[in-house]
Amino acid sequence: MAKVVFRDQEWEIPGGKTVREIIEELGLNPEAVLAVKGKKLLNEETVVEDEDEIKLIAVISGG
Amino acid sequence: MKKRQTQARVPRCKKCGAPAVIYMRQHRLALCETHFQEWFVNYTQRTIEKYHMFGPEDRVLVAVSGGKDSLALWDVLTQLGYRADGLYIGLGIDEGTQYSQRSLEAVRGFMAERPGLRLYVVDMKEAYGETIPELARRVRRGRGKPCSVCGLSKRHIMNELALREGFDVLVTGHNLDDEAAVLFQNTLRWQTGYLARQSPVLEATHPGLVRKAKPFCRFYEREVAAYAIVRGIEYQYDECPFSVGATTIYYKELLNQLERHSPGSKFQFYTQFLKAKKKGLITFHEPEGEVVLRPCRICGQPTTAGEICAFCRMWVRPDMDLEEAKRSVPSLTFRVETSESEEG
Numbered sequence: 362m363a364k365v366v367f368r369d370q371e372w373e374i375p376g377g378k379t380v381r382e383i384i385e386e387l388g389l390n391p392e393a394v395l396a397v398k399g400k401k402l403l404n405e406e407t408v409v410e411d412e413d414e415i416k417l418i419a420v421i422s423g424g
Numbered sequence: 425m426k427k428r429q430t431q432a433r434v435p436r437c438k439k440c441g442a443p444a445v446i447y448m449r450q451h452r453l454a455l456c457e458t459h460f461q462e463w464f465v466n467y468t469q470r471t472i473e474k475y476h477m478f479g480p481e482d483r484v485l486v487a488v489s490g491g492k493d494s495l496a497l498w499d500v501l502t503q504l505g506y507r508a509d510g511l512y513i514g515l516g517i518d519e520g521t522q523y524s525q526r527s528l529e530a531v532r533g534f535m536a537e538r539p540g541l542r543l544y545v546v547d548m549k550e551a552y553g554e555t556i557p558e559l560a561r562r563v564r565r566g567r568g569k570p571c572s573v574c575g576l577s578k579r580h581i582m583n584e585l586a587l588r589e590g591f592d593v594l595v596t597g598h599n600l601d602d603e604a605a606v607l608f609q610n611t612l613r614w615q616t617g618y619l620a621r622q623s624p625v626l627e628a629t630h631p632g633l634v635r636k637a638k639p640f641c642r643f644y645e646r647e648v649a650a651y652a653i654v655r656g657i658e659y660q661y662d663e664c665p666f667s668v669g670a671t672t673i674y675y676k677e678l679l680n681q682l683e684r685h686s687p688g689s690k691f692q693f694y695t696q697f698l699k700a701k702k703k704g705l706i707t708f709h710e711p712e713g714e715v716v717l718r719p720c721r722i723c724g725q726p727t728t729a730g731e732i733c734a735f736c737r738m739w740v741r742p743d744m745d746l747e748e749a750k751r752s753v754p755s756l757t758f759r760v761e762t763s764e765s766e767e768g
Contacts, residue, residue, distance in 0.1 A: 418661065421645060423602060
């Protein structure tokens, strides 16, 4: 299983899905979120494997 | 087999063919980490030139908050060789969150890795005796949120410091999502005065106003965040605690829903607005006589709000005479921090 972290939440997701598929599965908009593995930016078509840990970063700010 | 097929979909960099880290649908452009950084810096320069924002001889003051946009902007302007100093305003939004403290740490961390930078620091508590939340509570402005007082104070301080220290232009990290959200909001309400003024450059229309520019106005927010990540900029990820539920964020989310289904919508919405305005295809007239700038009798900054500007009014009581009022408004004070230069 891959570990996905977004803000204070964590999910275990089966490997083999793309970053975009994971973002959509979590109900997020790929236009408003980026994914990193360690400090590396991931393309949204990158396949996330079992044992990977990726962090999603919200890009919207303001107020 | 299935995995190979999925991996084959990863786009390749248009410049070198390496796996791309980002695909920008509105430009139909995929780039690897190296070429994305190169493109980002060059595109900023093209935007600066396109809107005649400033030149190599100008002194540029970058408003830095510790967030991705302002730190990325300072990084790019420095790479491009501009004479760019930073301005950080310590808002004192720390109650339970340490938000401002962590923002300043992000700015200092950024500077520590970039020798020769110069930062002006204005601390609200030190300079004006109150943090932004304290000030907002005292003046009871903004329906329980300090955002209105915060915006007013930042605009005033940035303008005063930029003029006093002889800067030619004040730049902010506003991106296309920021601009499109404002445009959307003003269009929904047909705020013609605001629509008339929305521009990548705000000219100094009065001697007491500094010129302002937004060199990132053609980047999606996603691209600025991506740039900050690939450059290793440790920015303040957390949002201001008072921005929760802000209208601007709601409009950005709406526009991103549109963007998801119709790539390029945000880009077209904003850039076509600017083009149409430039060509005179759409014009907005401010109601005659509405905007008259007069110098504030206390600080001298131009104001539309009568004899005393909205910032100074936060310290002035109606029963004060002018001399007493002048004494009651604190003066701007600041300190300057520098990162060690390479020459030592």
